[in-house]
Amino acid sequence: MDYDKDQATAEFTRWSESYDRGILQWLIFGPSHRAIIKRIVANSQSRRLDILDVGCGTGIFTERIRTALPEARVWGVDLVSAMLEQGATRWRRQAGKVQPVQGDSERLPFADASFDVVTCANSFHHYPNQQRAVCEMRRVLRPGGRLILEDGYRDSLWGWFIFDVCVATVEGAVHHASRRRFRDLFTHAGFESIVQKAHHRPAPFILNEGVAPATSPALHGPHFAPAAVDEDALDPAA
Numbered sequence: 001m002d003y004d005k006d007q008a009t010a011e012f013t014r015w016s017e018s019y020d021r022g023i024l025q026w027l028i029f030g031p032s033h034r035a036i037i038k039r040i041v042a043n044s045q046s047r048r049l050d051i052l053d054v055g056c057g058t059g060i061f062t063e064r065i066r067t068a069l070p071e072a073r074v075w076g077v078d079l080v081s082a083m084l085e086q087g088a089t090r091w092r093r094q095a096g097k098v099q100p101v102q103g104d105s106e107r108l109p110f111a112d113a114s115f116d117v118v119t120c121a122n123s124f125h126h127y128p129n130q131q132r133a134v135c136e137m138r139r140v141l142r143p144g145g146r147l148i149l150e151d152g153y154r155d156s157l158w159g160w161f162i163f164d165v166c167v168a169t170v171e172g173a174v175h176h177a178s179r180r181r182f183r184d185l186f187t188h189a190g191f192e193s194i195v196q197k198a199h200h201r202p203a204p205f206i207l208n209e210g211v212a213p214a215t216s217p218a219l220h221g222p223h224f225a226p227a228a229v230d231e232d233a234l235d236p237a238a
């Protein structure tokens with residue numbers, strides 16, 4: 001059975017209490033956060049950025065972004081209220097600088113062209129309609145804005161074992177996209193200047209980046225009227 005949002009909600013409601021203390025913080029979450037922040041800083045040109053982090057969980061990453069870019073305004077969106085509630089102390093500490101919002105990656109509760117950067121870390125494999133989520137990320141980016149999307153890298157033997165065998169045994173039928181699939185998702189959503197980089201230690205993850213074009217015809221396409229979405233047209237795998 002395909003992993004769905006009810007399963008995601010149940011999984012992260014259960015996991016929320018211990019989430020900040022697990023070994024995955026060291027093995028994959030921390031290293032991936034550092035790699036994403038490096039890319040944001042490298043492209044910031046010292047501008048004050050508006051940044052959205054999709055699947056923000058308890059806010060560890062949004063806090064790291066703010067520490068690295070003290071001028072940035074940061075929003076975090078997450079499906080699961082228990083994860084957001086678990087980060088209550090952190091959100092209070094960041095009040096006025098970071099704004100948590102409950103919402104779904106496939107229907108982001110933000111207007112078109114709201115952000116300079118959208119990030120997504122360790123969350124994407126939980127999204128049932130990944131193409132729609134990438135299109136939403138593109139929709140909320142300003143022209144020239146950048147999506148930095150990271151997830152477990154399953155293309156090597158070690159990655160396949162960790163993500164398609166071990167993680168899938170624990171989490172169920174989540175979907176870690178291949179390098180090629182990420183590129184297709186980005187291309188189909190209209191991203192340009194796509195760059196992909198795999199990191200191999202301690203656990204493999206892949207960083208996918210794309211730039212929203214200066215003119216955005218896709219913003220007015222059928223993808224972005226939620227009532228009129230044609231799922232088959234959005235998903236090249238369908």
Ligand SMILES: C[S@@+](CC[C@H](N)C(=O)[O-])C[C@H]1O[C@@H](n2cnc3c(N)ncnc32)[C@H](O)[C@@H]1O
Nearest residue numbers: 012055057078079080083104105121122123126
């Ligand atoms: C493994 S945690 C990653 C948290 C954080 N990004 C990090 O790197 O520490 C995955 C998060 O994705 C969230 N999530 C799962 N499905 C989602 C969806 N459809 N929309 C938004 N968030 C979702 C979960 O609630 C969870 O907080």
